[in-house]
Amino acid sequence: MSLPRHALPEGEVLAGLPPVREIAPSEVAARLESAPRLAVLDDDPTGTQTVKDIPVLTTWSVEDLRWALRQNSPAFFVLTNTRSLSAQDAATRNREVARALHEASRAEGIPHVIASRGDSTLRGHFPLETDVLAEELTATGAAPDGVVLVPAYIEAGRLTVDSTHWMRTPDGKLLPVGESEFAKDATFGYTSSALPDWVEEKTRGRVRADTVLRVTLADLRTGGPAHVADRLRTLRDGATAVVDAVCDDDLRVLALALAEAEKSGTRLLYRVGPSFVRARAGQAAHPPLTAAELGPLRAPSPHGLIVVGSHVSLTTRQLDRLRESTADLAEYELDVARLLDPADRDTHLREIATAATAAMATADTVIRTTRTVVTAADPDESLAISRSVSAALVETVRLITAARRPAFVVAKGGITSSDTATHGLEIRRAWARGTLLPGIVSLWQPVDGPAAGIPYIVFAGNVGGDDALVDALALLRSAARRR
Incomplete structure (x- = not known):
């Protein structure tokens, strides 16, 4: 497929599309109940940065998964952090989670489907x-x-046409995107922007x-x-489908189609970006949390900690703007x-920890890694350095x-936040x-462990404007x- 090697006006890319088929989130929620x-x-x-009031696990014992299944929620997240792992370790972790999930689902009598959530800019262990x-x-x-395959992330401007x-x-x-x-990316790089070509490449x-x-x-x-359900029913033997999306209504049409196809016996596995989860959960795009809503969540401490590990240029610009303002x-x-x-x-790390602990008594405190990226010739070595x-x-x-207990912790970057x-x-x-910003920057409320009561803010490296x-x-x- 012949594609431009430069950016185009958005109106040019979206020109001539059929009108949006509007689907209310409540219709999806009722259909998927x-x-x-x-x-x-x-x-x-x-x-998690597109959803609200959804359980999150960072471990995957059968008991943890049973807890998540028991919650009154149409979906839940299991943080595998496989993007930071070697291919072999990522495979092992996926096997562990899938097996524990099968056991937990059987024990609770609650069926499940699996979505492998990957990066909306197509980095990650696919098809592994x-x-x-x-x-x-x-x-x-x-x-x-x-x-x-549904990589769209609407708020971040990752669209499929x-x-x-x-x-x-x-x-x-x-x-x-190619x-x-x-x-x-040193580990997950690619050249194709047309998704069928990307699938063939990967x-x-x-x-x-x-x-x-x-x-x-x-x-x-x-x-x-x-x-769309009729088209999905034609899939056989693990064949791949790629799906367009420009807005949430497109994804809600897909969610209804998936429900119809699955009800008739089609079994599907998903590889998706963040926006799919919101649509499949029957949720609308929620406005950011307000100061009034955040007040009870903030820990009773004067200042917070901001942890910056992402090295993408957007994160560096955001950090520069924070420093300036x-x-x-x-x-x-x-x-x-x-x-x-x-x-x-x-x-070195003890020196930084001691200084930052003292500083947090009087100021919100940033700890960051050197902005220069250190890589190796081999992708696995680069990942090991990271x-x-x-x-x-x-x-x-x-x-x-x-x-020193912080009022909040902000973690900037995918591997860093995990x-x-x-x-x-x-x-x-x-x-x-x-979220703290529209459709990006998720706030977690930990319910156990030493972080209970400290709001944890997950801030991807590749989203948001400079401010x-x-x-x-x-x-x-x-x-x-x-x-």
């Missing part, structure tokens, strides 16, 4: 994760007829582009749920070169929060209570006046 529970295996914590999950489902007698995935640029244009900085030709079922906006908007802010840098030196690592740096960052967080949640704050179970970090901190500060 008796549907299987949606278990979202999230490869980093940022998938869906391959492994398909194998595990097959072993339980529930072999999937198809894998449905005519089976091509686009991302909105800061100047409001749309860029084929031309973005994310496509050049499967190394095992799935040819011309065999991928394309569900277009014409199917969704003109054909409607019954037509916030005079009463303490900031400390973890030097990656020192963290990678075994002789110096522990001394994991090593993240482990040091998380250890620093653990030292700080053990010495490791901070599971290892830095030891969160096992939480509720995603909503997003400034705006999030301003809202958290305003909540202090509402306590």
Whole structure:
């Protein structure tokens, strides 16, 4: 498929589309009331940023999964953090979760379907994760007829039109995602923007582009749920389908179609971006949490901790803007070169933790890694470096929060927010209570462990405008006046 190598005006990309078929969230919620529970295996914590009042697990014991299934919620998240793992470890983790989920589902008598939640800019272990999950489902007698790929993330401007995935640029244009900085990822890079071509590229030709079922906006908007369900019923033997989406109504049409197809016996496995979960859960796009709502959630401490590990250029711009606009802010840098030196690592992180702990008594405090990305020639080595740096960052967080309880913790970056949640704050179970900004920046309310009572803010590295970090901190500060 021939695509531009530069951004186009959004109106040009969206010109001539069929009119939106409006579907109320309540219609989806009613239709799915008796549907299987949606278990979202999230490869980093940022998938929760489109939903409200949804359970989140960072561990996957059978008992934890049974707890999630018992909650009155159409979906729940299991944070696998597989994007930070090697392919072998990611496969092992998916197997563990799938097997425990099968046992928990059987024990509770509550059926489930699985969504593998990946990055809306197409980074991650695909097709490895869906391959492994398909194998595990097959072993339980529930072999999937198809894998449905829906990467759209509406608020962040990740849209799929005519089976091509686009991302909105800061100047409001749309860029084929294969031309973005994310496509050049050291571990998960790719070249294709047309999703059938991307599937062929990532499967190394095992799935040819011309065999991928394309569900277009014409199917969704003109054909409607019954037509799309008929198309999905044609999937056999784990075949791949890719789905367009420009707005939530498109995804709600898809949700109704999936419910109809599944009710008639079609078994589906999903690989999705964040917006699919909201549609499938029958939720509307919720406005951000207000200062009044945040007030009771904020811990009774004067200042919070902001942890920045993401290295994408957007995060660096957001951090620069925060520094420029916030005079009463303490900031400390973890030097990656020192963290990678075994002789110096522990001394360096203890120095930073001690200084940041003291600073948090009088100011909101940032700890960040060096902005220069350290990579290796081999993708697995680059991932190992990222994991090593993240482990040091998380250890620093653990030292700080053990010495001084923060009013809140903001974690910037996918791997950073996952490791901070599971290892830095030891969160096992939480509720995603909503967002700080429209459709992005999720707030978790931990329900157990040492972090209970400390709001945890999951802030992806690749979302928001340049002022997003400034705006999030301003809202958290305003909540202090509402306590």
